[in-house]
Amino acid sequence: MYPVFYAQFLKDKRKPLLILLFIGLSILATLIFGNSAWGSKTSVPIFASGPNSEEIEQKWVKLLNKDSDTEYVISEEKTAREQVREGKRDVAILLMEKDYRLITASDMPNIQLVEHEVHKVFTEEAQLQAITGSADTAELREEIDRYLENPPLTVQTKSVNGGELTSHNMGTQLLFGFTLFIAMFTIGFKVNGINADKVSGVWNRLNLSPVSKTNMYSGHLLYSFFIGFFQMAVVFLIFDYMMNYEIGPLHIILTIAAVFTLSSVSLAMLVAGFTKTPEKFNMVYPSVIPLIPIISGVYVPPGVMDNPVFTFIADLFPLGYALEAMMDTALFGAGWSEIMLPVSLMLLIAVIYMGIGINLGERERC
């Protein structure tokens, strides 16, 4: 096993450029796409037209941005319309003295949310204006704000057990999701080395040597495991120490990552088993992998993907389990006992796929 492992390492050591590029770009991509610092606020361009447009914009931008998760940005009418037209933004808002129009070109679902929020702000302002009888509501607003600092009724959300109900954090989910997703590519790329060895004849020569089949496979797979795990560990260390994200206790997260790497190696082995040549692997693997995060619901809040067929398909892949375990650890402080179930399911997947994959790979090649 060790010589096979070492041989893989030597191959990369002699030509380090490609693997470094691969790992480097993967890490970069994870940091860019998984970085939750952006994307936390959707921004909506707003604009007014006419002679006193600036005044109108200034007035509404303050009111709209007050207690809002959406960021409303004043922009040029032309650019805003252009962006909507080209599909770069879903919606822009045309402001008027007492009214507004949503400018949109699609029926994307988040438009309703924006409309709801904007409507509320405008209605409130209209009521205040009706009371003061003038357009200047600043004073009244201040008075009401002062009253509302200590409102008669409040609502709070708590956990049934009495503690805080930790709200779900989409940013953290994307961070973990992308890290896991992109690591699958690196892992597949390395596992493909088995197919490459098989077609180049190296595999046959190894067969004749005293090295056993088990050792040949485990050497290759162990090396793929280390590369994949190394990449994820680097990403998590950067997120934890350099970018200071809350990703939970590192030792648990890394354990989950290790188990995930193991089952991803198995998944890649399964694909390698039935594709048999590195070219076919390169065709099948990258087109199937991007589907897994979609089906596993990495890009949407939990509970949204509740179609039973999809949930079933998603359960066949390790990504969903790893994500769930990591989220529970990072957000809800889950300990070893809580992550046991997803971890053991991933191990199960690892065993089954590895078995099928190696079996398929060992079949007579036609």
Next chain:
Amino acid sequence: MGAFIYKDLLVFWRNRKEILMALLLPILIIVILNFAFSGLFMDEKAIHIDVAVVQEDDLKKGKEQFAAAVEAKDLSSQEKNAVLAEAARIDPVQLIHDFLNSADMKEWVTVKDLSEREAAEQVKNGELDAIIKIPEGFTDDSLSRLLLGEPSQGSVSILAEEESREVSTLQEVVHNFVNTLNMQFALGSKGFQASSEPVLPQGGKEVVEGDDGADAYTISQYFTIAICTLFALFMAQTVALKTITEKREQVFNRILLTNRHPLFFLFGKTVSAFILACMQFMMTLAAVQLLLNVFPDKTITFWVGLVLVLMAFALTVGGLSALFTALTLHLSDSNAASGISTLIIMGFGALGGSFFPLEGLPEPIQKVGEWTPNGLTQTALIEWVQYSHLNDLMFPILFLAAVFIISFAISVSIFPKRGRS
């Protein structure tokens, strides 16, 4: 040259599994996504919340407590009477009950009255989504704040096991309701009366229009285009990477011995990639259109424009395929060749927004993404779906053709020259 194209198509045709993969996978994915997303957003109303109201506050006792508090205050009896009369009119607990049982809410909220222990049990079993708890002293606290200006607050709690779509919807609805109430109270406390009817905003949507009345694009159109372009990119790689097999099995060397110009090999790859990409587009679009009617009621002009842009994109795919082929022959290490082409394809896919939408990402990355062939095609076609301005198509088609020419030129220049082993 015909023979070369024939050879490449034949190699593809011989491998049925691969053909099925390349042609069926995009269709399958689009169908899956379509169902996944239509299930997501179409039946927004299907959301149903089961909630229990746990009332620990005793109404009568609350009012009595409040009355006692008023008595203890240093107020004239007239004022006291006014406050008490006011208090008799307001019943915060009832307001909440009324709200939850109102006709609007009834459609999607089921309210049960339970004791806290029972309710907590049911939340844990998953029978209930959340509990709304009105704690003891709620009436007294809120009335004291409301009418006496004391710093107390009537606080309602929403108790839930974990955050879910149901819980956040409930949270939002209750928050909105309470905010409206507070606002009313705030206005009431200052004795403000509306001097005139408020001029309510009309709101409304304005769909950005072209000259001929544009249509809004749908999310299924968006990912149909995204998946089509993405799989065409994969096609470029698939065709090019066949070169590795051909190199390994000495096909390329044998071709060199046939006294044909080796560049024909490259042309063969380019043209067959182009043809295969076109076929893939046609089959995917035809199947998706027939199955899901993704582009309803479109004119012939629309389809012609769509096909034109996709053909231009297929040309780019041919160019990329040529580039990868030349790269494979140029580099002695075939793993490096496939690695680099995977990186390029994945880079295009990710930056062009074919894997996931780029909206949340910083501006510079989005800008770069617009200049990837697939990103540009995506933008151009989304515009085309809406406005059908022929002029808008000129630039993307020229750009895609330019990408083809550039990558083809690069591949010819790095294609192994004579005398190189």
